[in-house]
Amino acid sequence: xxxxxxxxxxxALQMATMVVTYSALGYQVAQHANGQSGRLLTTLLPxxxxxxxxxxxxxxxxxxxxxxxxxxxxxxxxWGTLKTTLTLGPGRINVMxxxxxxxxxSCGVATLAVFAMAAICSVGVAAFNDQPVTWPAYMPSLQAxxxxxxxxxxYAQLGLALGVVFRQPAAALGVGLVYLAIFEGIVxxxxxxxxxxAWVGKLFDGQNAAALLRAVGNGQTTPAAGPAIGPGxxxxxxxxxxxAWLVVATVFQCTRDVT
Amino acid sequence: MAATTFGDMDTLIETHGLTKRYGNxxxxxxxxxxxxxxxxxxxxxxxxxxxxxxxxRMLVGLVKPTGGxxxxxxxxPGDPRGLRRIGSMIxxxxxxxxxxxxxxxxxxxxxxxxxxxxxxxxxxxxDLLSRAHRKFGTYSMGMKQxxxxxxxxxxxxxxxxxDEPTNGLDPQGMAEMRxxxxxxxxxxxxxxxxxxxxxxxxxxxxxxxVIRAGRLVKEASVEDLLGAQGVxxxxxxxxxxxxxxxxxxxxxxxxxxNGHIRLRTEPSRSWEIAAQLVQAGLRVNEVRPVDRSMExxxxxxxxxxxx
Numbered sequence: 031x032x033x034x035x036x037x038x039x040x041x042a043l044q045m046a047t048m049v050v051t052y053s054a055l056g057y058q059v060a061q062h063a064n065g066q067s068g069r070l071l072t073t074l075l076p077x078x079x080x081x082x083x084x085x086x087x088x089x090x091x092x093x094x095x096x097x098x099x100x101x102x103x104x105x106x107x108x109w110g111t112l113k114t115t116l117t118l119g120p121g122r123i124n125v126m127x128x129x130x131x132x133x134x135x136s137c138g139v140a141t142l143a144v145f146a147m148a149a150i151c152s153v154g155v156a157a158f159n160d161q162p163v164t165w166p167a168y169m170p171s172l173q174a175x176x177x178x179x180x181x182x183x184x185y186a187q188l189g190l191a192l193g194v195v196f197r198q199p200a201a202a203l204g205v206g207l208v209y210l211a212i213f214e215g216i217v218x219x220x221x222x223x224x225x226x227x228a229w230v231g232k233l234f235d236g237q238n239a240a241a242l243l244r245a246v247g248n249g250q251t252t253p254a255a256g257p258a259i260g261p262g263x264x265x266x267x268x269x270x271x272x273x274a275w276l277v278v279a280t281v282f283q284c285t286r287d288v289t
Numbered sequence: 290m291a292a293t294t295f296g297d298m299d300t301l302i303e304t305h306g307l308t309k310r311y312g313n314x315x316x317x318x319x320x321x322x323x324x325x326x327x328x329x330x331x332x333x334x335x336x337x338x339x340x341x342x343x344x345x346r347m348l349v350g351l352v353k354p355t356g357g358x359x360x361x362x363x364x365x366p367g368d369p370r371g372l373r374r375i376g377s378m379i380x381x382x383x384x385x386x387x388x389x390x391x392x393x394x395x396x397x398x399x400x401x402x403x404x405x406x407x408x409x410x411x412x413x414x415x416d417l418l419s420r421a422h423r424k425f426g427t428y429s430m431g432m433k434q435x436x437x438x439x440x441x442x443x444x445x446x447x448x449x450x451x452d453e454p455t456n457g458l459d460p461q462g463m464a465e466m467r468x469x470x471x472x473x474x475x476x477x478x479x480x481x482x483x484x485x486x487x488x489x490x491x492x493x494x495x496x497x498x499v500i501r502a503g504r505l506v507k508e509a510s511v512e513d514l515l516g517a518q519g520v521x522x523x524x525x526x527x528x529x530x531x532x533x534x535x536x537x538x539x540x541x542x543x544x545x546x547n548g549h550i551r552l553r554t555e556p557s558r559s560w561e562i563a564a565q566l567v568q569a570g571l572r573v574n575e576v577r578p579v580d581r582s583m584e585x586x587x588x589x590x591x592x593x594x595x596x
Contacts, residue, residue: 033396035387110383114440117349117379118400119372287352 036105040098041140044091045147051086052151056158071155077164079152080174083145084243087178089210091144092185092239096206099133099189103279104199113288126280133190137182141175174246180265181239184272185210188235191279210236235271238264299327301362301448301479302348308356309343317343319503320357325481327447330474332494332511333483336591340503341483342380345452348481349377362448373401376446378454382437386426390417390436393425394443401444411439415469431462438469449473450481491515491583501591515581520559522550523575524566533569534562551579 052074059071073082106112115125156163192202214236221230231237241259259267302325309318318340325331335341346352348359350367364371384393394408412418415435420428425436434454441449454470455463467489473480474493484490490497490511497514499507507514524530531550535543544551552562556578563576 033385033388033392109385110381111385112383113351113379114383114397115400116351116367117372117375117377118397119369119375120400121369287346289346289352 034102036098036101037136037139040094040136041143043094044140044144047086047090047094048083048144048147048151051090052082052148052155056151056155059155059159071159071161074152074155075161075164076149076152076156077166079148080145080166080171081246082152083148083178084174084246086148087144088181088239088243089236091140091178092181092236093207093210095137095140095182095186096189096192096210097203098136099186099191100193100202100206101189101199102133103129103190103193104196104202105193107193107197107288108199116288122284123280126276126283129190129279130187130276133186134183137186138179140182141179144178145171145175170246174243177242177246177261177265180268180272181243184235184239184268184275187272187275187279191275191282194279194282232259232263232267235268238267238271242268300360301325301327302331302360302481304348304357304359306357307344307347307354307359309340309347309352310355316503318347318354318500321500321503321505322357323498323505323508325448325479326496327479328477329495330480330482330493332490332497333481333500334487334490334497334587334591335483335500339500339591341500342452344500345377345379345450345481345483349375349379349450351379373444374447375450376441376444376448377450377452378434378437378441379450379452381456382433382440384425384433384436384440387424389422389424390428390432390439391421393436394421394440397440397443403444407443407445411442414442414472415439416465429462430457431459431465434458434462434466435469438466438473442473446478448479448481452483453485454482455484455486487583487587497583499587499590506590511583514586515583516553516586518556519579519581520552520554520556520562521546521575521577521579522552522562522566522573523548524550525572525574529569530566530571533565533571537565538562549575 055070055074059067059074061067072078103112106115112125116122120128153163155161189202189206192206193199196202196205214234218231218234218237221227238259242261242264245261245264302323304324305322307318307321308316310316321340321344333341333344343352347354348361348366350372354366359366362371362374385396388396391408391412394412395405397403398405398408409418409421412421415438417432417435417439420432425433428436434456438451438454441451451470455466458466463486467486470480470482470489471493482490482494494511496508496510498505499514522530522534527545527548527550531543531545534550534552538552538554542553544553559576559578563573566573
């Protein structure tokens with residue numbers, strides 16, 4: 031993990047996303063002293079920072095996680111390092127399982143990093159606006175942390191699977207980001223408009239990720255869109271997506287030639 | 290593909306009818322049967338696209354055969370137990386460009402549970418110790434190839450598989466790689482070497498396999514491949530000389546070759562040949578012993594034209 035700069039760069043980008051978001055919203059609060067900016071300020075204070083992380087985690091941090099996963103496995107094909115690794119004798123399944131464990135751990139580290147950065151930013155916002163620093167309760171924070179970790183891991187695993195499927199980083203990145211940023215939104219908007227087919231939206235990981243983070247964020251900051259998905263249902267769906275991406279990556283890596 | 294179980298401890302690689310056929314109908318390797326014995330240096334020769342790299346990839350488990358059987362270091366190709374006994378560099382070195390040569394080898398040492406002290410030993414062996422701190426991405430092609438060889442040597446394997454280690458090298462790099470391969474051979478290692486350097490293969494290999502269009506057309510010791518020595522004759526008139534020699538030595542012994550006559554016989558009998566031609570009243574310009582070079586044998590077996 032330490033030897034792959036993509037992990038560090040990814041975590042740094044996710045932390046930077048926190049800083050930029052807090053700075054932009056903090057600036058908005060400072061510029062407009064009205065009721066709306068007061069409500070916005072409450073979401074930026076330390077007692078709400080875990081929920082704020084949830085808002086930023088999907089899709090911004092999820093996209094970064096996807097990029098990291100795709101770069102990791104796609105580059106292994108481009109540099110020939112997968113070939114070198116496999117000829118050393120660890121076995122293809124073991125290589126894939128090691129990657130899954132590593133990407134899960136790296137997402138855990140990234141989650142801790144973005145939470146720490148969000149906490150620091152929220153303290154900064156509180157200090158700038160002469161607000162008291164009140165920390166959130168332990169359990170909701172833990173729930174938000176686990177939810178964020180699950181979402182990031184799910185998207186990193188998707189990127190990892192795409193890297194294996196395309197055997198290069200560029201196509202994996204392109205397809206992954208188009209899926210995350212465009213394709214899913216178009217399909218969900220379309221099926222939601224059809225009414226009786228709105229349940230199709232539940233088949234997308236983005237809808238489940240947004241629903242889970244919205245649930246741990248008390249529904250106050252994430253705009254509700256798409257199908258109604260409970261937190262338990264969303265957690266189960268994301269776990270299944272995670273498993274599915276791992277299976278896809280493992281099957282492709284174990285059955286295809288490495289050239 | 291079924292694995293072959295060996296009772297013969299003297300054989301490190303054995304394939305029977307090894308075949309790779311792709312979905313588009315292209316047969317890259319077609320029924321290759323070859324044997325690499327412990328302690329020998331086996332040269333794997335063939336023109337570009339003949340199937341050398343695909344065969345080597347199958348032997349280390351990167352490519353799955355579609356037919357035939359193979360046993361490498363006692364196990365099926367790609368079996369982790371067998372791969373632990375093999376060091377290989379297949380189609381160029383694959384390392385992290387942002388890590389130094391030494392760091393890349395440390396990664397390999399970690400993966401193979403090899404003592405980290407071996408890293409500097411193999412760096413010294415490939416003469417890269419002084420430049421091991423530089424990033425792999427900044428290395429010249431020759432240095433990259435040498436790091437690849439160093440990685441193959443790291444776990445002190447029983448079998449080393451090197452695929453075109455001189456590919457893409459300039460003359461200086463080729464000379465360095467030649468020396469490196471010669472040093473490997475002098476350590477009594479079993480080496481499977483795919484190479485275009487026919488002269489080197491001739492000098493350092495014990496046996497060779499020649500592959501053409503996916504088929505192994507010859508597997509023999511270097512001596513057998515080169516065949517018997519001969520005598521080259523240049524005399525005038527050449528037609529009369531050929532007729533006389535054929536009648537004395539037999540038509541199967543005498544062949545015409547680029548304005549010369551070649552006889553497959555011991556060079557020590559050159560004086561007899563010269564005497565026969567002189568007695569027949571022909572003018573003898575040259576009678577000299579010749580060896581068939583590896584290059585000649587290669588071009589004859591592969592049907593390629595000599596430049």
